[in-house]
Amino acid sequence: xxxxxxxxxxxxxxxxDIALISDPKTIQYLSGFYSDPNERVLLLVVFxxxxxxxxxxxxxxxxxxxxxxxxxxxxxxxxxxPWEMIADQIHARxxxxxxxxxxxxxxxxxxxxxxxxxxxxxxxxxxLDQMLDQMRMIKSPDEIEKLKIAGKWDDFAFKTCxxxxxxxxxxxxxxxxxxYALMKNSIMELSFPAxxxxxTHAAEPHGATSDKKIENNALVLFDLGTVxxxxxxxxxxxxxxxxxxxxxxxxxxxxxxxxxxxxEAAKPGITAEELDKVARxxxxxxxxxxxxxxxxxxGMGMSEHEFPSIMEGNQLVLQPGMCFSIEPGIxxxxxxxxxxxxxxxxxxxxxxxxxxxxxxxxxxx
Amino acid sequence: xxxxxxxxxxxxxxxxDIALISDPKTIQYLSGFYSDPNERVLLLVVFxxxxxxxxxxxxxxxxxxxxxxxxxxxxxxxxxxPWEMIADQIHARxxxxxxxxxxxxxxxxxxxxxxxxxxxxxxxxxxLDQMLDQMRMIKSPDEIEKLKIAGKWDDFAFKTCxxxxxxxxxxxxxxxxxxYALMKNSIMELSFPAxxxxxTHAAEPHGATSDKKIENNALVLFDLGTVxxxxxxxxxxxxxxxxxxxxxxxxxxxxxxxxxxxxEAAKPGITAEELDKVARxxxxxxxxxxxxxxxxxxGMGMSEHEFPSIMEGNQLVLQPGMCFSIEPGIxxxxxxxxxxxxxxxxxxxxxxxxxxxxxxxxxxx
Numbered sequence: 001x002x003x004x005x006x007x008x009x010x011x012x013x014x015x016x017d018i019a020l021i022s023d024p025k026t027i028q029y030l031s032g033f034y035s036d037p038n039e040r041v042l043l044l045v046v047f048x049x050x051x052x053x054x055x056x057x058x059x060x061x062x063x064x065x066x067x068x069x070x071x072x073x074x075x076x077x078x079x080x081x082p083w084e085m086i087a088d089q090i091h092a093r094x095x096x097x098x099x100x101x102x103x104x105x106x107x108x109x110x111x112x113x114x115x116x117x118x119x120x121x122x123x124x125x126x127x128l129d130q131m132l133d134q135m136r137m138i139k140s141p142d143e144i145e146k147l148k149i150a151g152k153w154d155d156f157a158f159k160t161c162x163x164x165x166x167x168x169x170x171x172x173x174x175x176x177x178x179x180y181a182l183m184k185n186s187i188m189e190l191s192f193p194a195x196x197x198x199x200t201h202a203a204e205p206h207g208a209t210s211d212k213k214i215e216n217n218a219l220v221l222f223d224l225g226t227v228x229x230x231x232x233x234x235x236x237x238x239x240x241x242x243x244x245x246x247x248x249x250x251x252x253x254x255x256x257x258x259x260x261x262x263x264e265a266a267k268p269g270i271t272a273e274e275l276d277k278v279a280r281x282x283x284x285x286x287x288x289x290x291x292x293x294x295x296x297x298x299g300m301g302m303s304e305h306e307f308p309s310i311m312e313g314n315q316l317v318l319q320p321g322m323c324f325s326i327e328p329g330i331x332x333x334x335x336x337x338x339x340x341x342x343x344x345x346x347x348x349x350x351x352x353x354x355x356x357x358x359x360x361x362x363x364x365x
Numbered sequence: 366x367x368x369x370x371x372x373x374x375x376x377x378x379x380x381x382d383i384a385l386i387s388d389p390k391t392i393q394y395l396s397g398f399y400s401d402p403n404e405r406v407l408l409l410v411v412f413x414x415x416x417x418x419x420x421x422x423x424x425x426x427x428x429x430x431x432x433x434x435x436x437x438x439x440x441x442x443x444x445x446x447p448w449e450m451i452a453d454q455i456h457a458r459x460x461x462x463x464x465x466x467x468x469x470x471x472x473x474x475x476x477x478x479x480x481x482x483x484x485x486x487x488x489x490x491x492x493l494d495q496m497l498d499q500m501r502m503i504k505s506p507d508e509i510e511k512l513k514i515a516g517k518w519d520d521f522a523f524k525t526c527x528x529x530x531x532x533x534x535x536x537x538x539x540x541x542x543x544x545y546a547l548m549k550n551s552i553m554e555l556s557f558p559a560x561x562x563x564x565t566h567a568a569e570p571h572g573a574t575s576d577k578k579i580e581n582n583a584l585v586l587f588d589l590g591t592v593x594x595x596x597x598x599x600x601x602x603x604x605x606x607x608x609x610x611x612x613x614x615x616x617x618x619x620x621x622x623x624x625x626x627x628x629e630a631a632k633p634g635i636t637a638e639e640l641d642k643v644a645r646x647x648x649x650x651x652x653x654x655x656x657x658x659x660x661x662x663x664g665m666g667m668s669e670h671e672f673p674s675i676m677e678g679n680q681l682v683l684q685p686g687m688c689f690s691i692e693p694g695i696x697x698x699x700x701x702x703x704x705x706x707x708x709x710x711x712x713x714x715x716x717x718x719x720x721x722x723x724x725x726x727x728x729x730x
Binding site: 038039058104105176188189193209295 | 469470576
């Protein structure tokens, strides 16, 4: 049963006629076509009992057809009214009363109001998100293959970074060398702006790569990801330049133990919150609990914002095919920051990481 | 009157108590702080009669404070319930019945449902979008300065591209050289993935840079933008490698005339649709009207998706401070594609472009 058929089955089971898919990533997952339409409308309309259609900007319809999508595609020009045209296509297929399911975390209030104005007596209360999140959470062997390739390029990116690191060189220059090396190999896209942060700068867990010069005798944090055929990699390494102080060395040791122990514990049967606790307990016992101020990990696949979320309160039992990060961090303001991260996929007996760069403390520069 | 005060005045005039600002770009515009929170919650809450607050992930609160935001900031941890915490802060300030205004084009149906569950008797029907779009549409001198700097870097990017162009070289390699040159100058971010498309590939107006080798005797299209302090540039040039065929040369000539004529016509008093028509008439008269399948331009500033939209049906009268692209294109499938674009700001008497790279056909490679 293909993905569209799964949605049709779900519509039938949930007494819905039509699913309106508005998240560009979900559209890519289901159709193979990706585009960020920005303020324009791109919508996948899935009917319970008939073939789906894609609706989008006229200047995308050729690309949609070439992407392998074999069902109908309808385009609109900038001065046309997309929601009227979508409604016309729906009415042409389905004259009875129509109930909709929508992606509530993605669809804007504006789009919902536009859809309601075309179908004033329809019901839009049912949410597709949980079903889609469940579908996307368990990766197929084909998806795992793409994630492995993205991971391989992340290892390559770490190597180019480490070779470029030197005390006194701006963080931004190291990012430039890494990005250039990837692009020369036709890896054009990072999954997010790379974070390269030296010394105290790394204590800002959501800081950005800056023109700050890499300190000598300090730790440097690298959080990087690439994209391969719509699937991402995401990993973090922290290395040493010169001889970091004892406090830096201590938080590295604690963070590494937390990461390795949690990664060892990630297997079918453990819950997400139990796994978070494995790492958190080690950091808390070492006295750094207050400095680990985020969840242990996030689900990933087509983005780094998928399920499962590895955090307190999530009692989800891990199963084969789930892909997520294990990324404990210790950030001590004005001292240093350490984060160590691999993304893994759960296998029948344990897990496998997508990145293989060593996590033992390395010295460069 | 500062921007927050303008919103407070609007709330008062529109009988609303609170504005919920959810679009990260709007939050940056109003607060100076930018972050893409992805699936996490970042919200700016503006009260009619008291100071606003920012609410976001705990790992962002330090960065928010350092960004210069002097009003309260509240953070939440990943396992906490952000909408309950936001509601607690609102209740602590305002115990009467509360009516909200929201950003309907940005706020998701899910967030609206979460907000409504905290304030079940409140009204959320009023839309902030038009007021905010109007505010953002007229740029201040300070904003124009940032756009000029971003434009200067776009001219630099064109120069590095043109120097790197060579028949037989992959499009992606030219993009790598351009990106590397920018990053070595600490310009870390493009406003969108650069489009470098050679020959027939340029006939896909929303295609992407690929590993296709640059053809000899063909046109090559470059659509590029950079970011400077949150403000973007965006421009397109089409150049020749070798000796393109007569058809390519003809559509270049027509497109250039359309672009120059429209840019000359852009001044206070003309409407957006009239300006679109200036360019479209030239292209239609030359017989290529069907191959110009998008609007003439989009508003720009903090993104390339702002107002005004320069298209049929938009009777908005252009005014000083408006910033937008003028980008006619002619795309003939399997033959060639040409687009020529400058972004400009309307001045008291006419307009000024942000990019100055020549638009006369240039030969490289």
